[in-house]
Amino acid sequence: MTFLKKYWVLIAGIIIIPAALLVIVFLPQLKPKERKITADSISVYLKDGDIICRLGDRIWSQYFKDISPEDKRFSHLGIIRITDSKITVIHAEGRAIEGKDYVNETSLDEFLEIAKAIGIYRFNYFDDEIKTNGIISSAAMEYIGIPFDWDFNLEIKNKIYCTELIYLILEKIAPQVQLTKVFHGFLKREIIPPEAVSNSEFFDEILFISIN
Numbered sequence: 694m695t696f697l698k699k700y701w702v703l704i705a706g707i708i709i710i711p712a713a714l715l716v717i718v719f720l721p722q723l724k725p726k727e728r729k730i731t732a733d734s735i736s737v738y739l740k741d742g743d744i745i746c747r748l749g750d751r752i753w754s755q756y757f758k759d760i761s762p763e764d765k766r767f768s769h770l771g772i773i774r775i776t777d778s779k780i781t782v783i784h785a786e787g788r789a790i791e792g793k794d795y796v797n798e799t800s801l802d803e804f805l806e807i808a809k810a811i812g813i814y815r816f817n818y819f820d821d822e823i824k825t826n827g828i829i830s831s832a833a834m835e836y837i838g839i840p841f842d843w844d845f846n847l848e849i850k851n852k853i854y855c856t857e858l859i860y861l862i863l864e865k866i867a868p869q870v871q872l873t874k875v876f877h878g879f880l881k882r883e884i885i886p887p888e889a890v891s892n893s894e895f896f897d898e899i900l901f902i903s904i905n
Contacts, residue, residue: 728904730808732780732801738813738900741775742829744859744890745782748810748903761888762875766810766903769855770887772862773813774798774830783833785855787841796836796853810903814896818867832862845877845884856885870895 739745746767748758757768771784782804786793805811816829842852853861856872863870872889876882890896 761886764888
């Protein structure tokens with residue numbers, strides 16, 4: 694290689710390498726496409742009255758999942774309702790800032806918007822599947838509009854938190870079934886953790902998806 698060629702190679706290296714580094718540093722990095730759990734991807738697995746558990750992406754979701762001593766996959770749950778092929782979720786929400794601080798019925802897609810993981814659980818206590826289908830969701834409809842219970846107190850009957858909704862329904866339709874309670878040190882009372890459903894012998898796990 695002649696001296697002139699070596700000279701140009703050196704010049705090119707001095708110019709190109711720093712330029713490439715600048716591009717890497719300052720050019721916005723392309724992020725992989727965000728994965729989401731959608732209604733279309735899970736609807737085939739659902740039946741009316743199923744319990745849908747969710748791990749949300751909010752700060753408080755991490756707090757609520759840790760209430761469960763063993764199964765820390767979920768922070769919230771609701772009840773699937775299917776009418777004329779329309780799938781909704783009945784659940785007690787504590788989103789006061791957004792005006793959702795009560796038991797309400799929302800679309801499945803909206804329920805899944807913040808989901809990092811979901812589990813579908815089916816009540817297995819009744820032998821007659823026809824009897825099981827719909828009885829839970831019908832009972833849940835009676836609680837729509839009741840305020841969210843920020844005291845997490847099972848003794849307060851005019852307010853409800855998310856797992857308490859399942860607790861109250863089972864008291865009506867299957868009083869022999871008991872959900873697990875755990876003592877919460879800060880609240881100084883027993884509360885019902887999400888694993889009261891996900892770890893219960895009375896519920897079969899139909900589906901679990903995590904995108905963490």
